[in-house]
Amino acid sequence: MSESDEAKESTARIAIFPKAQGSVAVAIIGVQHLIVSLAQHSASHLSNLLSKAAAAPGSLERFSYTDSQGYHNEVFMAYWLHEADYQTWLKSEAVSSWISQLGLQDTDVGIWLEVMTPPIDQYQYGAPVVQKDGLATLGELAKSEKFGYWGGYRDRVPASAYDKFESPLDSMPDRKLKSTKGKRLTLQIPDNVCFIREGQDWSRAGDEERAVWRETMDEVVKSWTGILVERSGDSGTFNLRSMQNIDPINNSTLDKQTQVAFLLSLSGIEKAARTWKEHLQVHASLIKMFREAKFKPTMNIWAEMFILKSQDFSPIYINCHSETGLLPYFDVTEI
Template identity: 30%
Template structure:
């Protein structure tokens, strides 16, 4: 949900209420991010066990009436959703320990150690489908189109992204770490991470990245800071994500900063890190924006869709 200083409490309560009930998500989290134009986004990241469960939730009266409301087209608030269906064979997760707290780790808690990590290309090799499919972008010219200038406030815009768009969510949790480690992470690692995200957001076409949200996580009331963050973003393909992670100075600096933290604390690191990476087939990633800023999410590539 998007706001710019306006009172959003009533709409937030309505959104939160949609997640209650038997067909609600199996895992649910909340955070706050700032958009390219300074807009505040209250973000709820919800995971269902199957497409059928998600479809059932969409048809509940609370959800259906919320998204059909024409009243949302007016006023200072915006509402958006970015929805995806993730085949298991096109996904990989990696965590620094076995105490992962959110997302897919809360749906499938049977976590297993892997030797396929710690080298460039290991993320691709953890994706089962990569054994027989390089998963290139289905529309490599999609991001090369100049941004559309169509006004998006007061409109409802839907967009479907090309096949093999790559989504990444990363996790950073210092809630259980001692003060010395927290200070080291916030002083030496987190600022380097922010530089990398700024590069991606400021150079979207060059990086082939639709954008990266930096999300500060809170409890469901929105009042308690959990001392955790997520990054959430989309790349044109797994290959373009790999190009940034393997070769760009901003990500190499992030990698080195994390290694330095491990060395500083002699491998006994309580800051928990991890990520989820998925490569989505054609038709499995779509978005809807109601009364949102032109720079929100995929809207720069909507071209009046």
């Protein structure tokens, strides 16, 4: 995310969580199939489990995208302010029964669950307008001076006061494609993997602001996310998904989009952001958009980030293709 001086001086906000103690929980759950309608059909039951089961998430969002292997993915992101509530949901009869049967009924469908349970002080949210997104919908917004300079991401993470978040790995692990179809797999990440979610919400924007985004920002953002994947060895990008937000109730397309990425370390993406021309162009274009605006900006161009210790990440990949998520980078265990 690029942050303008104007955002710093006016309405920039972070998220605080007075009611949160210990760890939160975020579950990214995806259904993949080569046929769009079959992926959507398989996701319908999951939607009910997430919205109606005991201890349902405090915030639930839905997305869709087509991955590099041509599979259509229906994706849910579920947020719980307390990990204990997630565990209650997970252990409920309906959910535990569903998980135990995953992959056994239809071998053409892949299911993946990437569950993060970090302490709240390993999280940050930043937005240029007074609007909540992501985990911030379960907290409160507060003004902050930690915007408008390189390093703001890090400084907004409370744990950065005592943790440098250094990766134990000197470089990206080698990619190793594995036999994954027909299997239930898990893996273990190293400490200090960085998860970033960035979002662009133009649902409140007028025609002029939307036009400025299309003409000034859209292509440079796509160039930046594209180069992160293309140069994954340099950027430390394990996986990046660019997804369209859709309504979790009626499946209609929303005026929002999101990108989620797992990265080797925060320092790696910090270096790329301040030195690669693709991100410098994003930064310059965003500042220009704010400075030259003849309207009050209402678009929310926001980001949230978790720093994950090894024990904070619990993935399951069931009958997924070998390029799904973090599968190419780490040794897997069949479960």
